[in-house]
Amino acid sequence: MVECEFYTPARKEEWDSFVLDSKTPLFIFKRSFMEYHADRFVDASLMIYEDKVLVAVLPGSRNEKVLVSHGGLTYGGLVLSQKVKAETVLESVQALMLFAKDNGFDKIVYKAMPYIFSRHGAQEDLYALFRVGAEIVRRDLSSxxxxxxxxxxxxxxxxxxxxxxxxxxxxxxxxxxxxxxxxxxxxxxxxxxxxxxxxxxxxxxxxxxxxxxxxxxxxxxxxxxxxxxxxxxxxxxxxxxxxxxxxxxxxxxxxxxxxxxxxxxxxxxxxxxxxxxxxxxxxxxxxxxxxxxxxxxxxxxxxxxxxxxxxxx
Structure with a gap:
């Protein structure tokens, strides 16, 4: 069973350790980087567990009733465990949607991770977004x-x-x-x-x-x-x-x-x-x-x- 929980400061060590061993171990996802401008964003980061095992985290912030991944970061989306497989990611996105709705959000804005930052295949989330009917609302051209x-x-x-x-x-x-x-x-x-x-x-x-x-x-x-x-x-x-x-x-x-x-x-x-x-x-x-x-x-x-x-x- 896949479940979502809000990040709390007590889980900083667990979060950072997970990020370092993930498919996309970017330093910008460590809590000390994300929180240098904590006064500008209301944190709404999520930790996603499958049978009590952490399989993904979502660097997130709250903009009224919109959950953004993350308002202070150029790149976002789910940070996935190296061991996680496609079916679990599908369930994670569905659990994310249910959790966000239950906690008063009307919308999720999801910034996809460019492939060059991943050390393993990490685009299961894009397929999951397609499956749940997510729409592309912005496309930036990088070089x-x-x-x-x-x-x-x-x-x-x-x-x-x-x-x-x-x-x-x-x-x-x-x-x-x-x-x-x-x-x-x-x-x-x-x-x-x-x-x-x-x-x-x-x-x-x-x-x-x-x-x-x-x-x-x-x-x-x-x-x-x-x-x-x-x-x-x-x-x-x-x-x-x-x-x-x-x-x-x-x-x-x-x-x-x-x-x-x-x-x-x-x-x-x-x-x-x-x-x-x-x-x-x-x-x-x-x-x-x-x-x-x-x-x-x-x-x-x-x-x-x-x-x-x-x-x-």
Whole structure:
């Protein structure tokens, strides 16, 4: 019998241990990462048991009567045990729906996990969603590079990288979280946006996950010309943020930074380099300039789907 229960802080060790041994052992699903912004989200994470054995967890948050997997995370969905099989996942999704309805939710918004983050086949949940009539309500276009089968750089990108090297620009690690956020704020402000994280939050997260989070920069005369925040997941290196100043753009600092990170990721044995999404307005609009930049490095598309389950029909 499959049953759902809400996560409680007393189960932190059980949750974290399960995540580390799951099909998708991403550090962003550990409680210390999920809870750094606990003031912004009402946690509604679930633990799913089959005959008292934990077989799945759902990082979740509550938005009024909507259960979201999870409002503060880019990726979500069920985190599955390595041993779990398709029939159990089908039962888990059905139990999830019943539990959510019994606890006052009208709807579930389910963020599917991109396949590159799984160390085993882990898409039983997508079949289960099909079986229960879930509908795709959003589709984002992300960009990834297969590091062992990479497409060639564009000529324009090669020229800018060569220019950066001619100016003796060097890529280094940094702990200047304040300078990074200031640069990022200036870049995003031009588009009417702002950084999701604060410098204090990034410093905290980097201290909690030093093997998974790093800040790479190009600096000249004590000024950050370009920077990227890297998240490392198993076989994937992901650029959480990319930013460059006007001066940095002129001398190819960001191009040199990105190419260096790609080459380092390949040499360190990673399989994928992920740039993240280039879509806006719930996936309905493509930022063509941003997408073209990623494609010029040899990246191509990967889809991130959002499903919706209406519980009161």
């Amino acid at each position: 990834i590079i297969y590091l062992d089968n990479r497409l060639k750089l564009s000529k324009g990108r090669k020229w800018l990288i060569a220019r950066a090297k001619k100016n003796n620009l060097v890529v280094t690690d940094s702990q200047d979280w304040t300078g990074f956020i200031e640069l990022l704020h200036d870049v995003l402000a031009k588009h009417g946006a702002a950084p999701v994280h604060t410098s204090q939050e990034l410093e905290l997260l980097a201290s909690l996950f030093p093997n998974n989070i790093s800040l790479r920069v190009v600096v000249a005369e004590e000024k950050i010309l370009a920077a990227t925040l890297l998240f490392k997941f198993g076989e994937v290196v992901h650029t959480q943020y990319l930013a460059t100043s006007a001066e940095g753009k002129e001398v190819g600092a960001l191009d040199h930074l990105i190419e260096t990170c790609i080459q380092e990721s390949a040499s360190e044995g990673f399989k994928y380099f992920s740039f993240g999404v280039s879509t806006e307005d719930g996936g309905k609009y493509i930022n063509s300039g941003l997408l073209a930049q990623k494609e010029s490095f040899g990246a191509r598309a990967m889809i991130i789907d959002f499903y919706e389950i209406v519980l009161n029909d």
